[in-house]
Amino acid sequence: MSDTVLESQPDLLVDHDSGTQGDLRTEEMLINMGPQHPSTHGVLRIVLRTDGEMVLEAIPHIGYLHRCAEKIGENVQPYQFIPYTDRMDYLAGMNNNQGFALAIERLAGIEVPARAQVIRVILAELNRIASHLVSLGTYGLDMGAFTAFLYCFREREMILDMFEAACGARLTYSAITVGGVHDDLPEGWIERCREFLDYFEPKINDYNNLLSFNQIFVKRTSRVGIISIDECLAYGATGPMLRGSGLRWDLRKTQPYDGYETYDFEVPIAYPAGVNGVPAGVVVGDCWSRYYVRVLEMTQSVRIIRQAMDRLPEGPTEAPKLKNIKLPDDEVYVEVENPRGQLGFYVRGDGSAIPARVKARGPSFCNLSITTKVCQDVLLADVPAIVGSIDVVMGEVDR
Amino acid sequence: MAPEDIFKxxxxEFGDAVESTTFDGGHPHVTIKPASWPGVALFLLENAKLRLNLLRSITALDLLADDKLACVYDLMHVPTDDPETLITDTFEIAVRVVTDRNSPVIPSVAHVWAAADWHEREAFDLMGIHFSNHPDLRRILCTDDWVGHPLRKDYVFPLEYHGIPATTEFELTNPRH
Structure with a gap:
């Protein structure tokens, strides 16, 4: 800009000598973050009341993706509702299918064949890895680390290719249906999956070197957004959030479904700095802890998939006679461990083939409600770090 | 603790506040009178034997045949005394609170479980149940100027919203089911 322009517009002249930047004049300001902000992972809007660099209050506004899926559930048969569950948590379609299928099976008393149960576990755990890879990659992106994102998405792409081979879709699978799984695994798929796991397992180390133990990343995420176990439970925050606060709790262990009790795996939790290789500065319950629990969970998922592939029995993959099942005049509430936490389905039947009420309890919805509590008196730059560590999927928050 | 023991x-402890209990079926639950619900909720959370510290979900129900609305609260005990050890010994119960359909009011339990804040807002938004003493009762998923509560069984879909077509008259007069 030339001098003449600046002289004609005196507002553009900044007096650097008088120290405008050091001026700590406090003035409250409302800042609108979203709904199209890249660091909010979807259409989340957060209104921030700030004072300088400090955030005094953060109020999330949701509902931009609301489709009233629960009302749709009251108008279609259960097997027709499966595709709608894909579109709730669209990063973990398999796990959502599984949750709803389990609820209907428990309500109508349907037995799932052994082979279908094992295929379900394989697909659900693969989807958990894929979902955590997105979480890791985009969280790095939020913190300014671009490389890890590309590495994570490279591996996720391979999982999506395998899902495409198994069920024909890359994101909205509907592969796990009421009474079993929609399709049997194609020929050669198990060998392909084995190859992938052998390739993938050492890559977790790469993510750790690139991102987890990167000094800049650790500095930005440690000691930020600390949540205690009791706060998590009060707000209904579950999954990696609860384990990131140090509580060993996983529905796959405490209330096992689809035969998870027969698999040998551990439930990783967060540890303080210095224990089990956790870098200095980290406090249990901070953003880094929540992030790192997801990394550790991927190793456990690999273990589960390997065991499942070794035991895959022969047999049918779907219970017989599943169209037009009459739902009894009864109700159930079933929860499964989604990559983001406990996903619950309440289903009520009234004797007809169409449910009288379908309610989905999304883990992201409950996890997000803690935002106002955590984002109190934090730095403005920490808000994306905190929101990213909660790892919300807006499709499921808004349903 | 088994649901039977909790209900007993x-x-x-509360006598008349318990309207009925249901054990058979897939979802054992106890029905509590709305006026007594906050006291019962505090007891469920703080009693040393119960410690139901996780409010998992609040499901709003439209019981059109009985001319009632209801809320189902799904609660769970998560042991926290020894966080590093995996404890699988847990229990869960469900509480149902039934209210009148024409003037539905249920006391809020957001001060007992913070999770109830958003769940109650959702039930208010989609089912039109008012929660007395709620800290911030406003719509959460629908827009502020939305008319009606979509999850009610007698809800009529609007033809348009600010000029955006929502449904057609044919759809309204020819429901698929």
Whole structure:
């Protein structure tokens, strides 16, 4: 800009000598973050009341993706509702299918064949890895680390290719249906999956070197957004959030479904700095802890998939006679461990083939409600770090 | 603790507040009178034997045939005394609170479980149940100027919203089911 322009517009002249930047004049300001902000992972809007660099209050506004899926559930048969569950948590379609299928099976008393149960576990755990890879990659992106994102998405792409081979879709699978799984695994798929796991397992180390133990990343995420176990439970925050606060709790262990009790795996939790290789500065319950629990969970998922592939029995993959099942005049509430936490389905039947009420309890919805509590008196730059560590999927928050 | 024992404990502690209990079926639950619900909720959270510290979900129900609305609260005990050890010994119960359909009011339990804040807002938004003493009762998923509560069984879909077509008259007069 030339001098003449600046002289004609005196507002553009900044007096650097008088120290405008050091001026700590406090003035409250409302800042609108979203709904199209890249660091909010979807259409989340957060209104921030700030004072300088400090955030005094953060109020999330949701509902931009609301489709009233629960009302749709009251108008279609259960097997027709499966595709709608894909579109709730669209990063973990398999796990959502599984949750709803389990609820209907428990309500109508349907037995799932052994082979279908094992295929379900394989697909659900693969989807958990894929979902955590997105979480890791985009969280790095939020913190300014671009490389890890590309590495994570490279591996996720391979999982999506395998899902495409198994069920024909890359994101909205509907592969796990009421009474079993929609399709049997194609020929050669198990060998392909084995190859992938052998390739993938050492890559977790790469993510750790690139991102987890990167000094800049650790500095930005440690000691930020600390949540205690009791706060998590009060707000209904579950999954990696609860384990990131140090509580060993996983529905796959405490209330096992689809035969998870027969698999040998551990439930990783967060540890303080210095224990089990956790870098200095980290406090249990901070953003880094929540992030790192997801990394550790991927190793456990690999273990589960390997065991499942070794035991895959022969047999049918779907219970017989599943169209037009009459739902009894009864109700159930079933929860499964989604990559983001406990996903619950309440289903009520009234004797007809169409449910009288379908309610989905999304883990992201409950996890997000803690935002106002955590984002109190934090730095403005920490808000994306905190929101990213909660790892919300807006499709499921808004349903 | 088994649901039977919890319901017995509630009956001795609160007497008349317990309207009925249901054990058979897939979802054992106890029905509590709306006026007594906050006291019962505090008891469920703070009693040393119960410690139901996780409010998992609040499901709003439209019981059109009985001309009632209801809320189902799904609660769970998560042991936290020894966080590093995996404890699988847990229990869960469900509480149902039934209210009148024409003037539905249920006391809020957001001060007992913070999770109830958003769940109650959702039930208010989609089912039109008012929660007295709620800290910030406003719509959460629908827009502020939305008319009606979509999850009610007698809800009529609007033809348009600010000029955006929502449904057609044919759809309204020819429901698929």
């Amino acid at each position: 404990l509630l009956a001795t």
